[in-house]
Amino acid sequence: MRLNSMTSNILHQMLYSEINVVYYPTFGLFDHILYLTDNNFFVFAENLKSCSENCRCLNASFVDLYNYDIACANSILSYKKQCVQLSQSFNLNPIIFEHNLPDATLKKEDRFILNEDLKSVKKVFFDATVNKAWGFNNSVLYDYGIPLDKLFSIPNVEKVKNILISGSDQSNGQVLANQLKQHFESNSELKCDILTSVSQANIEDINKLFNQYEIFIDLNNRPIDCLCAAASGLYVVGLSNLKNLNNVPNISQANTVQDITNIVTNLNNQNINIEQTHKYIDEHFNFSKFKNIISSIFKNIKREAKVL
Numbered sequence: 001m002r003l004n005s006m007t008s009n010i011l012h013q014m015l016y017s018e019i020n021v022v023y024y025p026t027f028g029l030f031d032h033i034l035y036l037t038d039n040n041f042f043v044f045a046e047n048l049k050s051c052s053e054n055c056r057c058l059n060a061s062f063v064d065l066y067n068y069d070i071a072c073a074n075s076i077l078s079y080k081k082q083c084v085q086l087s088q089s090f091n092l093n094p095i096i097f098e099h100n101l102p103d104a105t106l107k108k109e110d111r112f113i114l115n116e117d118l119k120s121v122k123k124v125f126f127d128a129t130v131n132k133a134w135g136f137n138n139s140v141l142y143d144y145g146i147p148l149d150k151l152f153s154i155p156n157v158e159k160v161k162n163i164l165i166s167g168s169d170q171s172n173g174q175v176l177a178n179q180l181k182q183h184f185e186s187n188s189e190l191k192c193d194i195l196t197s198v199s200q201a202n203i204e205d206i207n208k209l210f211n212q213y214e215i216f217i218d219l220n221n222r223p224i225d226c227l228c229a230a231a232s233g234l235y236v237v238g239l240s241n242l243k244n245l246n247n248v249p250n251i252s253q254a255n256t257v258q259d260i261t262n263i264v265t266n267l268n269n270q271n272i273n274i275e276q277t278h279k280y281i282d283e284h285f286n287f288s289k290f291k292n293i294i295s296s297i298f299k300n301i302k303r304e305a306k307v308l
Contacts, residue, residue, distance in 0.1 A: 006091045012067035019298045022071045024082045027199040029228045037291045049200045069302040093301045096123045101133050127244045144224045145290020146281050150203050153233030153274045157211045161191040164213040235270045249277045
């Protein structure tokens with residue numbers, strides 16, 4: 001007979017070295033990178049296909065079949081809804097990865113209350129601008145890591161189209177992506193596709209997809225997506241102004257949609273020096289370093305006494 005979930009999880013946390021993470025995904029490329037850290041990830045979701053061998057997508061009927069150590073959210077604002085009850089009922093220490101600036105509608109007093117409520121929860125940031133904007137206690141700042149053995153320019157692959165636009169899941173983001181597509185195809189005779197989701201593809205297929213295009217436009221404000229596309233040999237234009245993309249070869253940051261169109265129009269068959277890009281990424285976004293940091297954080301959180 002299986003022990004109740006809380007007791008079983010406590011024993012697993014004490015006796016086993018493997019780390020089992022209940023994970024709430026971004027549905028972006030960060031998930032694929034994180035799954036390469038060799039820990040075990042469990043996503044509680046109906047009708048979601050796993051994109052990695054060490055990530056299991058479970059519906060409610062199968063949740064009790066496994067033991068868990070950590071609950072991991074990818075947003076400060078979604079943490080309470082996703083992790084608080086689960087963390088208490090399953091005896092899991094939580095962690096939050098935060099990738100985005102605070103919403104402009106979030107008031108200063110609301111951030112103060114959130115900071116107080118989450119002071120015992122470890123927060124991991126990946127950009128200095130984002131970290132400073134939140135200003136939360138119990139936070140650490142690290143760089144992303146890009147696996148250059150998985151994301152690279154494939155020799156002799158024909159570029160079938162010019163531009164791949166990563167459109168937001170939100171309706172206004174999709175409208176913007178379609179408007180850009182129409183603009184480039186009508187005014188510049190550039191062939192474009194819109195990428196809406198990579199959540200159920202594996203990282204090898206994502207690299208093959210990237211290699212079919214020349215330019216990647218990110219409308220999601222996801223620096224890690226930009227870095228992955230650059231590693232695969234594309235010229236990248238991101239709709240953001242975050243510090244961790246400054247000085248990266250073959251990446252331009254835009255503040256407005258007009259900036260995006262101007263940058264793309266003026267590229268004129270930009271010659272990509274993939275060796276230079278990989279050298280910079282390896283020095284500043286080294287995957288082995290990232291993997292060791294994440295594994296160390298997970299290990300420490302797993303061993304911490306649960307704060308009730």
